[in-house]
Amino acid sequence: MPRTCILTDSSAIFTKPAYAGQEHVTILPHSILFAGQNIQDSRDLSLYYHSFENHHPPIINPPSVESFQSAYTSLGMKYKEIVVILLSSSLSQANANAHLAALSSKSPANIYIIDSMNTAVGLGLLVQAAAEYIHRGFSGVDINRLIRGMINHIYSVFCLPDLSYLYRAGQLDPAQAIVGEMLGVIPFFTLENGKLVHTQKIRSPRHLVDIMYEFVAEFENLKYLALLQGITTYEQESRNLRDRISQNVRTTPLCEHSLNLVLATLLGPHSIGLVVMENVPREG
Numbered sequence: 001m002p003r004t005c006i007l008t009d010s011s012a013i014f015t016k017p018a019y020a021g022q023e024h025v026t027i028l029p030h031s032i033l034f035a036g037q038n039i040q041d042s043r044d045l046s047l048y049y050h051s052f053e054n055h056h057p058p059i060i061n062p063p064s065v066e067s068f069q070s071a072y073t074s075l076g077m078k079y080k081e082i083v084v085i086l087l088s089s090s091l092s093q094a095n096a097n098a099h100l101a102a103l104s105s106k107s108p109a110n111i112y113i114i115d116s117m118n119t120a121v122g123l124g125l126l127v128q129a130a131a132e133y134i135h136r137g138f139s140g141v142d143i144n145r146l147i148r149g150m151i152n153h154i155y156s157v158f159c160l161p162d163l164s165y166l167y168r169a170g171q172l173d174p175a176q177a178i179v180g181e182m183l184g185v186i187p188f189f190t191l192e193n194g195k196l197v198h199t200q201k202i203r204s205p206r207h208l209v210d211i212m213y214e215f216v217a218e219f220e221n222l223k224y225l226a227l228l229q230g231i232t233t234y235e236q237e238s239r240n241l242r243d244r245i246s247q248n249v250r251t252t253p254l255c256e257h258s259l260n261l262v263l264a265t266l267l268g269p270h271s272i273g274l275v276v277m278e279n280v281p282r283e284g
Helices: 045-053 065-076 094-104 120-135 140-153 163-168 174-182 205-217 235-248 261-267
Strands: 004-009 025-028 031-034 037-040 059-061 081-086 110-115 154-159 187-192 195-201 222-229 254-258 272-278
Touching (some): 004 065, 004 120, 025 065, 059 261, 065 094, 081 094, 081 120, 081 140, 110 140, 120 154, 163 261, 205 235
Parallel strands (some): 004 025, 081 110, 222 254
Antiparallel strands (some): 031 059, 154 187, 187 195
16 A cells, blocks of 8 residues: 555546546536535536526635544554645635645645645646655655656646636726626736736737637647636637647647536636646656
């Protein structure tokens, strides 16, 4: 039995249905507040589509301090080390709650907490890599170091037309959200050091395809490339982008993933994004 396990949160999107070391990964769910009722995070966004369209849009709540304490206690009975890899601390209180729980935890396990500075597929790739290291017998100290070294090799960009969701998630000033939606502004963001940074405005559907392709074209040594989207507002643009990448990018295929419920609540259900991971030297 490996001595180390992984604890992550439900914003992670995994690139494989099964992967080495998966049995040592535990996922703490966010909860979503729908019209006064809390539900656990669900993978199927379509079940809650109409809740996003009404006058009481959902609100996301991160795993609580108590949830982390409980996880540390139960995992500490089976493992000697817990590596906690969570979505960016700039996007959620989950990281802070994990640290608070560790301060008061009575778990005998050593706890390593990593701010992934990512979410979605970026977070999933880090968790899968950590799980593989566990499978190969690496220690928690080594996994902590190796995963931190991988973080700067993952890049994400997003087109986020639903500005009100960013406001409710604390990512945008309310005045900016209101004015932006009134003007029909479609902003383009990059995830830089874990923060969503507005870099430019989308002028047209063709412009969206152009800037997303230009983002991909900057990389020469791709390991993984993913298209991430929610409700298919940009179906034609997605098709055009797929065609353009398949014709011009030969290093790795474009994989596709759907937003889960927590990401749709955080970023907006009509979001579309790209996630790139560069090849990095592997140890061991």
